[in-house]
Amino acid sequence: MPIIETKNLTYTYPIGTKPAFEDVTIKIDKGEFVVLTGPSGCGKTTLCRCFNGLIPHFYSGKLEGEIYVSNLKVVNHPIHELAQHVGMVFQNPENQLFALSVEKDVAFGLENLGISREKMRERVDWALKITGIYGLKDRAPYELSGGQQQRVAIASVLAMQPEIIVLDEPTSFLDPVGAQNIFEVINRLNKDLGITIILVEHRLDLTSKYASRVMIMDKGRIILDGPPKEILNSEEARLIGVGIPKVTRLYQILKNKGLNLNEIPLSAEEATKGLLEVLRI
Amino acid sequence: MIRIQDVFFSYPNGVEALKGVSLEIQDGEFLAIMGQNGAGKTTLVKHINGLLKPTKGTVTVDEADTTKVSVATLAKKVGFVFQNPDHQLFSETVEEEISFALRNFGFSESAIKERVNWALNLLDLAEYRKVSPFMLSGGERKRVALASVLAWDPKIVILDEPTIGQDSQQKERLRQFILQLNHLGKTVIIVTHDVEFVAECKPQVVLMSQGKVIAQGSAEKVLTNLEVVTQASVVLPQISQLFANLKDIGFPTEVIDVNEATDILLGRLGDSR
Numbered sequence: 001m002p003i004i005e006t007k008n009l010t011y012t013y014p015i016g017t018k019p020a021f022e023d024v025t026i027k028i029d030k031g032e033f034v035v036l037t038g039p040s041g042c043g044k045t046t047l048c049r050c051f052n053g054l055i056p057h058f059y060s061g062k063l064e065g066e067i068y069v070s071n072l073k074v075v076n077h078p079i080h081e082l083a084q085h086v087g088m089v090f091q092n093p094e095n096q097l098f099a100l101s102v103e104k105d106v107a108f109g110l111e112n113l114g115i116s117r118e119k120m121r122e123r124v125d126w127a128l129k130i131t132g133i134y135g136l137k138d139r140a141p142y143e144l145s146g147g148q149q150q151r152v153a154i155a156s157v158l159a160m161q162p163e164i165i166v167l168d169e170p171t172s173f174l175d176p177v178g179a180q181n182i183f184e185v186i187n188r189l190n191k192d193l194g195i196t197i198i199l200v201e202h203r204l205d206l207t208s209k210y211a212s213r214v215m216i217m218d219k220g221r222i223i224l225d226g227p228p229k230e231i232l233n234s235e236e237a238r239l240i241g242v243g244i245p246k247v248t249r250l251y252q253i254l255k256n257k258g259l260n261l262n263e264i265p266l267s268a269e270e271a272t273k274g275l276l277e278v279l280r281i
Numbered sequence: 282m283i284r285i286q287d288v289f290f291s292y293p294n295g296v297e298a299l300k301g302v303s304l305e306i307q308d309g310e311f312l313a314i315m316g317q318n319g320a321g322k323t324t325l326v327k328h329i330n331g332l333l334k335p336t337k338g339t340v341t342v343d344e345a346d347t348t349k350v351s352v353a354t355l356a357k358k359v360g361f362v363f364q365n366p367d368h369q370l371f372s373e374t375v376e377e378e379i380s381f382a383l384r385n386f387g388f389s390e391s392a393i394k395e396r397v398n399w400a401l402n403l404l405d406l407a408e409y410r411k412v413s414p415f416m417l418s419g420g421e422r423k424r425v426a427l428a429s430v431l432a433w434d435p436k437i438v439i440l441d442e443p444t445i446g447q448d449s450q451q452k453e454r455l456r457q458f459i460l461q462l463n464h465l466g467k468t469v470i471i472v473t474h475d476v477e478f479v480a481e482c483k484p485q486v487v488l489m490s491q492g493k494v495i496a497q498g499s500a501e502k503v504l505t506n507l508e509v510v511t512q513a514s515v516v517l518p519q520i521s522q523l524f525a526n527l528k529d530i531g532f533p534t535e536v537i538d539v540n541e542a543t544d545i546l547l548g549r550l551g552d553s554r
Contacts (some may be wrong), residue, residue, distance in 0.1 A: 006529055039419045041446045091419075091446070146364070147318035172445045173364075175317040175474050177514035202448050203479055205519050243449030245517040247317060253543050259550055268522030277526065279549065 001071065003196050004051060005165060009065035011046060013053055019221040020046040024065075028213075030163070033197045035207055035228070037242055040216035045091065046133050047217070048166050051087040051198065053079045070163055084113065087157035093149035097141035102152050105141055109160045127159035130185050134177075136250040138222045146173035154182060161193065176206075183207055185254040194245060205245040208232060209267045210220040216242055229264040247271035282307055283329055283437070283468070289337035289342040290324055298324040299490035301338070304471065308436075311463045313479045313500070314472045316489035322472045323364070325489070326439050329470070330359040342437070355385060360435035364442040364472075366426040375406060378414055379429045382542075386433055400428040419446045437468040439522030443473045456482050480504060480518035480537040486512040501535045 010022040015134050022045035036044050049055045053074050056063040067074045070085040071077060087109075099105035106127055110120045128134040131151045136144065141152050150173050157165055167186065170180035187210045189195045201207045208214060214231040216224040218240050220250055224231050232244045233252065247265045251274070254261065261274035283306040298321045306312055313549040314322045327333040331347040340347045342358060351539040363369045371414045372378035379400050383393045401407045409417060414425050423443070423516045430438065440459075444452050452475075459482065460466060463469050473479060479486060479500055486503040488496040488510070505521045517525060525538040532549070536542050 011450040039445070040419050040451060042551070143447060169446065173318070173442075175320075176476055176516040177511070178318060179474070180516060195391070196321075199357055202446075203475075203477070239449035241453075243477075246480075247523060250520065250523075250539050250542055250546075253539065254546060255548055257543070259547060263311065268517075268519050268526060271519075271523050272526040275523075276530075 003030040003070055004028040005068045007066040009050065009067050010060045013051065014061045016061065019220055023116055026222065028196065030196055031194045033047060033210055033212045035204065035211040035214060036198060036200045036215045036217065037202060038170045039241055042103065042218040043218040044217050045070065046196065048168055048200060050074060051164065052088050052165050053077065053082040060236050085162055086164045086166060087162040089153050089157050089170045091168045093146065093153040096153045097149060100140055101138055102141055105136040105152055106155045106159050109156060119241060123159045127155040130156040130158065147175065147178060147262055149176055157270055164196040166198045179206060183210060202243055204232065228266060232266065282343060284341045284418050285328065286338060286339045288328060288335040298492055302494055304494060306468060306489065308468055309463065309466050311469045311484040312487060313484045314470065314487045314489060314514060315474065315515050320489040320490045320513065322489055323441055325474055326441065326470060327334040327439065329439060330361045331355040331397065350384060358435055359437045359439065360430035360431050360444065361439045362427050362441065364445065369426045370422060373413060374411050375414055375425050376410045378425055381450065382433055396432045400432040403431065404428045420451050438462060440471045442473055443471055444473060444478050452478055460530060476504065476516060476518045480520065488515065501537055504537050505535045520527050
């Protein structure tokens with residue numbers, strides 16, 4: 001039983017003349033790490049809004065087809081119920097934070113879950129520490145930098161430990177080391193706790209190595225879906241302008257010029273291994 | 282020329298954001314400022330257009346001390362495109378947005394018309410002339426913000442995080458656009474976390490950490506120096522990581538570019554055959 005399933009899902013915003021995405025049929029199993037990418041305006045963010053019921057409960061418009069998340073038919077369950085299963089980290093953290101302190105913001109979702117005070121304390125501290133913002137817990141979110149706010153938004157979702165976490169370019173304001181740390185945390189949640197991850201990202205050089213699956217959208221449709229290496233090495237991915245990792249590009253160019261590596265690399269480590277194999281022959 | 286001499290800056294809340302920064306930026310230079318969150322990058326560039334004045338030290342733009350000229354005078358010379366376009370846009374239509382500063386600078390109506398058209402075409406926005414900026418996508422709004430700054434033809438253009446939220450085709454367009462501006466003789470300064478973008482553009486790079494400049498030089502030199510890059514919370518671009526790993530078997534280390542990497546690898550393979 002997939003944890004997310006859509007059948008011929010099509011959605012049009014109230015002011016839209018054509019669908020933001022159409023005919024999306026996907027199955028995502030528990031424990032998958034999906035990187036969702038594609039050109040700006042292709043419908044990625046809109047599709048993600050269906051996973052926690054923002055569409056159709058908050059945004060009106062026309063939703064056709066079917067969508068089930070954690071065995072719940074999304075159209076029949078309110079956002080607050082879906083929120084217990086799906087955590088969402090938005091592109092712009094300013095839109096997500098509202099409490100007077102970082103700690104309260106992170107605790108907010110938990111207060112509605114009816115868990116014990118001790119357990120709550122434990123989870124909040126864990127989420128603050130793992131995202132590196134424990135020292136900011138008494139500060140007001142609105143006085144933090146964009147990068148710090150992004151960490152607060154991520155911590156708020158992590159504290160809930162939902163079955164599914166959807167992140168829409170969650171580290172765009174973070175410095176590279178900060179971004180890498182956050183991706184490592186997300187990866188551990190996926191590998192250690194089995195949390196299903198859907199990560200919307202343009203920067204595949206930083207993220208594709210964690211993925212079990214890459215989906216590429218273009219003009220409102222999912223056009224490629226499969227194992228990261230296969231998808232990112234495809235001619236179609238390059239032609240629609242997906243930013244494939246530089247070492248994957250290097251692999252392709254070398255291959256065209258007659259130098260074949262054994263494996264398609266996504267990271268510098270994989271490329272190193274592949275090159276050492278052929279160079280030492 | 283921009284001359285930043287031993288600049289210190291503290292915000293009213295007491296945070297000391299710059300702790301003795303000295304930097305000279307020549308006319309026509311293309312510079313990327315990188316470094317960890319809170320290192321003082323945005324604070325530093327806000328000194329160039331006079332939005333902030335040093336607590337200690339001096340900043341001069343073409344010999345004029347920024348504490349002695351008005352922000353309006355500096356603005357004509359220094360165009361600043363903010364990280365978040367929504368902090369900058371406010372007009373009803375794209376056309377009005379781009380005309381706004383030109384009106385303030387007292388350009389004639391015919392000059393305004395001409396410059397607005399030029400900027401709309403340059404950034405591929407002509408079809409949105411009568412559209413509200415707020416109806417556009419994030420990437421398009423960023424282009425409107427850029428057009429409204431370029432319209433008055435500033436000599437120095439500062440872009441704060443220009444690649445956030447941009448897909449790879451938009452980044453490639455941005456890269457060509459920046460190189461074109463630079464080719465026209467403009468000084469272009471970008472503040473960015475995007476190491477792969479910098480590896481493709483190959484500007485001069487300044488790394489900042491905790492209010493100080495800790496390294497500067499060509500992209501090839503700086504972005505292959507693991508020690509300073511790590512200190513600034515930046516990571517090596519993939520290609521330089523790869524060549525760092527291959528160093529022990531005699532490969533050069535200052536490689537950040539896919540094409541150069543290809544030539545070196547094929548050259549080496551040719552030798553061994």
